[in-house]
Amino acid sequence: MAGDAASLISSQAVVYRVHGMDCSSCAKSLEKHMKSLPAVKDVVVNFSTGKMQLVQEGLEDEAIVKEVAKAGYTAMSLSKRANKQAAHTDRTGERLAIISGVLLVAGFLGSYTSVSPMLVTILYALAIISGGYRPARSAFYAIKSKSLDMNVLMSVAAIGAALIGEWLEGATVVWLFSIGNLLQTKSIEKTRDSIRNLMDLAPPEAWVKQGDSLTRVSVEDIGVGAVIVVKPGEKIPLDGIVLQGTGSVNQAPITGESIPVDKMTGDSVFAGSVNENGSLEIKVTKLVEDTAIARIIHLVEEAQEKKAPTQAFVDKFAAIYTPVVLIMALAVIVIPPLFSWGTWGEWFYKGLELLVVACPCALVISTPVAIVSAIGNAARNGVLIKGGTFLERAGVISAIAFDKTGTLTEGKPQVAEVIEIQGSEQEVLAIAKTIEERSSHPIAQAIIQYADAHNIAALAGEDFQAIVGKGAEATINAQKYYAGKPALFEELGVDLTAYKEQIQALQSEGNTLVIVGTSQAILGMIAVADTIREITVSAISKIKAAGIDEIVMLTGDNSGTAQKVAKQTGVSRYFAELMPGDKVEAVKALQKEGKVVAMVGDGINDAPALATADLGIAMGGAGTDTAMETADIVLMADNLEKLPHTINISRRALQIIKQNIWFSIIIKLVALVLIFPGWLTLWLAVLSDTGAALIVILNSMRLLRMKP
Structure with a gap:
């Protein structure tokens, strides 16, 4: 729902990049805190992209940044024109974690020497204060906004450990939690940055032709219709049309094509691509914020904000799971001692362990990080997946229907x-x-x-x-x-x-x-x-290798032509002599056979069939705004080269999501079982929680490295 809400307010909202969020409960707590401010009319905080969209009246940027800081995070306003990654220089969390670790080690070593026990306790207390300051501050604002996040649970656990005299346990809990948080945050930021870094591919300035002279001008000051010159070896700064000159252009960042494309007068070029040879005079057709690469980043971040069905289910489960386990923890603390089944201190400790185990961080993070990583990888390889729902659907398709003309053929x-x-x-x-x-x-x-x-x-x-x-x-x-x-x-x-x-x-x-x-x-x-397109035969062969045997061709041509093309391309089945409306019926016929059908076309002429299929895939998105806006998945190049990668990464993402969910659940169950025999210590409970979350993140990040 967060992604849907974000799209509703985005037109009038100011966007902020928020650093320090390492699970979706952090986003919810921050959202509730900001909503409590009278000047804030609407706010959506999205964990997946690390962005906050805010509609407010009367607050300066500085005041908003301070409010975000109160909740334990740092924020920077993003220019709507540049929309570039904000530099993050806040190292306070790292310093406090280091100080906490040093104090913890000093206290631990002091306990084995002649140092006063009081001094050892003070060292542990200082370790708790330094490492726990930021989580405690976040916990305060979470409670104030009626949220229960991991900062609340960990703060209660650390304070509880100190109250029953387990100073070493409390200090260890805080330090492990702060270190885990830092590692999680850095890993997640790396995942988010994998797409934002594409923006750096386009140079900030361009040579603008004015008469016979060239002037270096910021791309933000260049309007549509201006003539720019791109010399051999330079990156193209803005989208445009070649007016004069020829060159070989590497446009892999946009389309994923590995081979440079020859460009001449009248051809379109894209910002971020590299002019490998020849000098080009280019007439600018789009402003910097409207270039293909800027729109790709915008659409990908929008896609990353949209929850997949699995993520929505896990979030609902976590929303029920956390309060249930919290009530169980209170019951564990209170009920057994009342019946003299042990001491208050013993059961209080077990209750604290249960509180820590109650953090569903690894489970909640299991799906969004995998989806962000997979969508990011696809975008870097010239495939635009419009949301987690479509990523999951691409992973379960059992048949692909292709339009013939312009898709399988030239x-x-x-x-x-x-x-x-x-x-x-x-x-x-x-x-x-x-x-x-x-x-x-x-x-x-x-x-x-x-x-x-x-x-x-x-x-x-x-x-x-x-x-x-x-x-x-x-x-x-x-x-x-x-x-x-x-x-x-x-x-x-x-x-x-x-x-x-x-x-x-x-x-x-x-x-x-x-x-x-x-x-x-x-x-x-x-x-x-x-x-037949040169790439068609190899693409279909790779699609079959990915496990999809039902490759169908839809064409208006006669059966003889259809049979010939099917034989040349490796298509297993065809529907011939179809009128445009008949393609819709052909897709429905496949669906009635129990197939999950993806339809591949050009995004314009095949719109009805694309909409009818379970998954609509359009080709040539880099050159057509319609395809980028209407299809579920867009192949930016005008060929099928990246379709096998799309299927493979979608299936791999589903595998990793399942691995993450099962791993998270099993770790929780094991930790819960170990509490009651007394085999689980408080610091091991923290390690199991933060460690599991980190493993889930690192497992998801493998999708970033997956190559076609």
């Missing part, structure tokens, strides 16, 4: 074959190029590009004319020539009987035929077809 027709009948191949192409040269039709352009690639020049022609829906004509050397569909030549009275079988065979294989000839005879045929 979506651009290319000449597959030239069949000469009366003239030579060169003659057929020269006449076809001459006729088609003035047409913008994709098939015409495919013929022209093929002729250009083979260095075939157009002939001198005149009286150019398009024949709507059928082809085109032109007069060359006083002879009228035609290029078009077989139906055009049948209308002209040309006998195609001898070529019927050949024409049908080529068409059944998915080719579009362009016949070249006169009104008396045909010179040749040009077969034009959509080509």
Whole structure:
């Protein structure tokens, strides 16, 4: 719910980066504390991203930062324009933990020498005060805001240990807790920073062209329409379109593509990508806060704030678990001594142990850190997963349906074959190029590009004319020539009987035929077809290796074309001759078979099918805002290269979440069982809690290092 609330207030809220939160109960306590301030109208604190969104009237930034500090955390306001990571320089917690540790060791060593027991107790007391100052302060504000977080439980445990004379135990509890907190906080901050650091890839300044001179200007002061120059080896500072020059651009930070892409006049480029060679003049199309990389970071942080079903369940469980165990702890302290089953001191100690064990930190943290890590890893590899719900769903899909045109294939027709009948191949192409040269039709352009690639020049022609829906004509050397569909030549009275079988065979294989000839005879045929993307076959092979056998293709083409593409790509099943609305029915048919279906398309034409599927995956998000906004998962590059990684990291994330949850529960159960025989000490209880939380975090962080 926190993520949903955050999205509701984000338009009018000031955003703060909060440091020091190491579990979601910290976020809840801070949220309640800030809500208690009369000037605060609304506030959402999100543990996963370490952000606080605040709507208030009359408070200065300094006053807000002080209020956050009272609750035990540090905050910095984020500029909405820059939205860069705030530097964190507060080392107070580290210093206090070190002082507490030194005093603890001094007291422990003193107890084995001739040092006065009173001095030893004072050293332990100072260790408790120094190490426990910040947790106690946080506990005070948590209680004030009617929250029960781990700071409250640990503070009660440390004070209780001191009251019954267990000064060494109390000091050890505080020191272990402070060290555990520091390690947890640093680990979680590292996870959060994995995405924010992407922002550093875009340079803060750019060379702006003004007349014939170049001026170094901050990117925040550069507007849309400005012309910037990027020299070889420099990073591109803003999104734009190449006006002049050619270069090879490494855009891996945006799209995840490992191979640099050649850019020339008219091509789009993205901030954060590297111009490896050639000088580029670029017309800026987006402000710094609207660049693809800025929007990726914004959308990823929004996604990390949205709770997955598993996380929502664990949070509900923890909300019930903590007060129940707290009541049990009070019962353990009070009931047994009343029936003379032991001393008050003995059962008070066991009750304190139960209080420490009551902290559900490892359990509560088990899901969000894994989700943040997985979504962060995916974003760095060119995949935008829009939330924990979709990450979990991607981990359980059993079938993937692909749109054919533009997804499995290039979506651009290319000449597959030239069949000469009366003239030579060169003659057929020269006449076809001459006729088609003035047409913008994709098939015409495919013929022209093929002729250009083979260095075939157009002939001198005149009286150019398009024949709507059928082809085109032109007069060359006083002879009228035609290029078009077989139906055009049948209308002209040309006998195609001898070529019927050949024409049908080529068409059944998915080719579009362009016949070249006169009104008396045909010179040749040009077969034009959509080509399979180079990456498609290997991507589908890797998807199958990930355990998904049901690979389905949806296409409006005839069965012959569909069969050919399916055979070439490794698709196991296809639905052919579909109208756009029929794709929705095809997805529903797969779902009725009990499949969890992901639909992969371009995010625009396939919108209904993407919405119907259990998971909508759009391609080419870097170039289309629509895809970035509408799909559940977006492949930033315009190919399927990163889809296998998306499936693998989703499944790995689900495995790690399960590992974390079971590990957390088992550790708690073991600790609970060990309390009553007296085998569990207070400091071991703290170690089991903070240690389990740290192990869960480190286990989740393995997702950050997972490579495609």
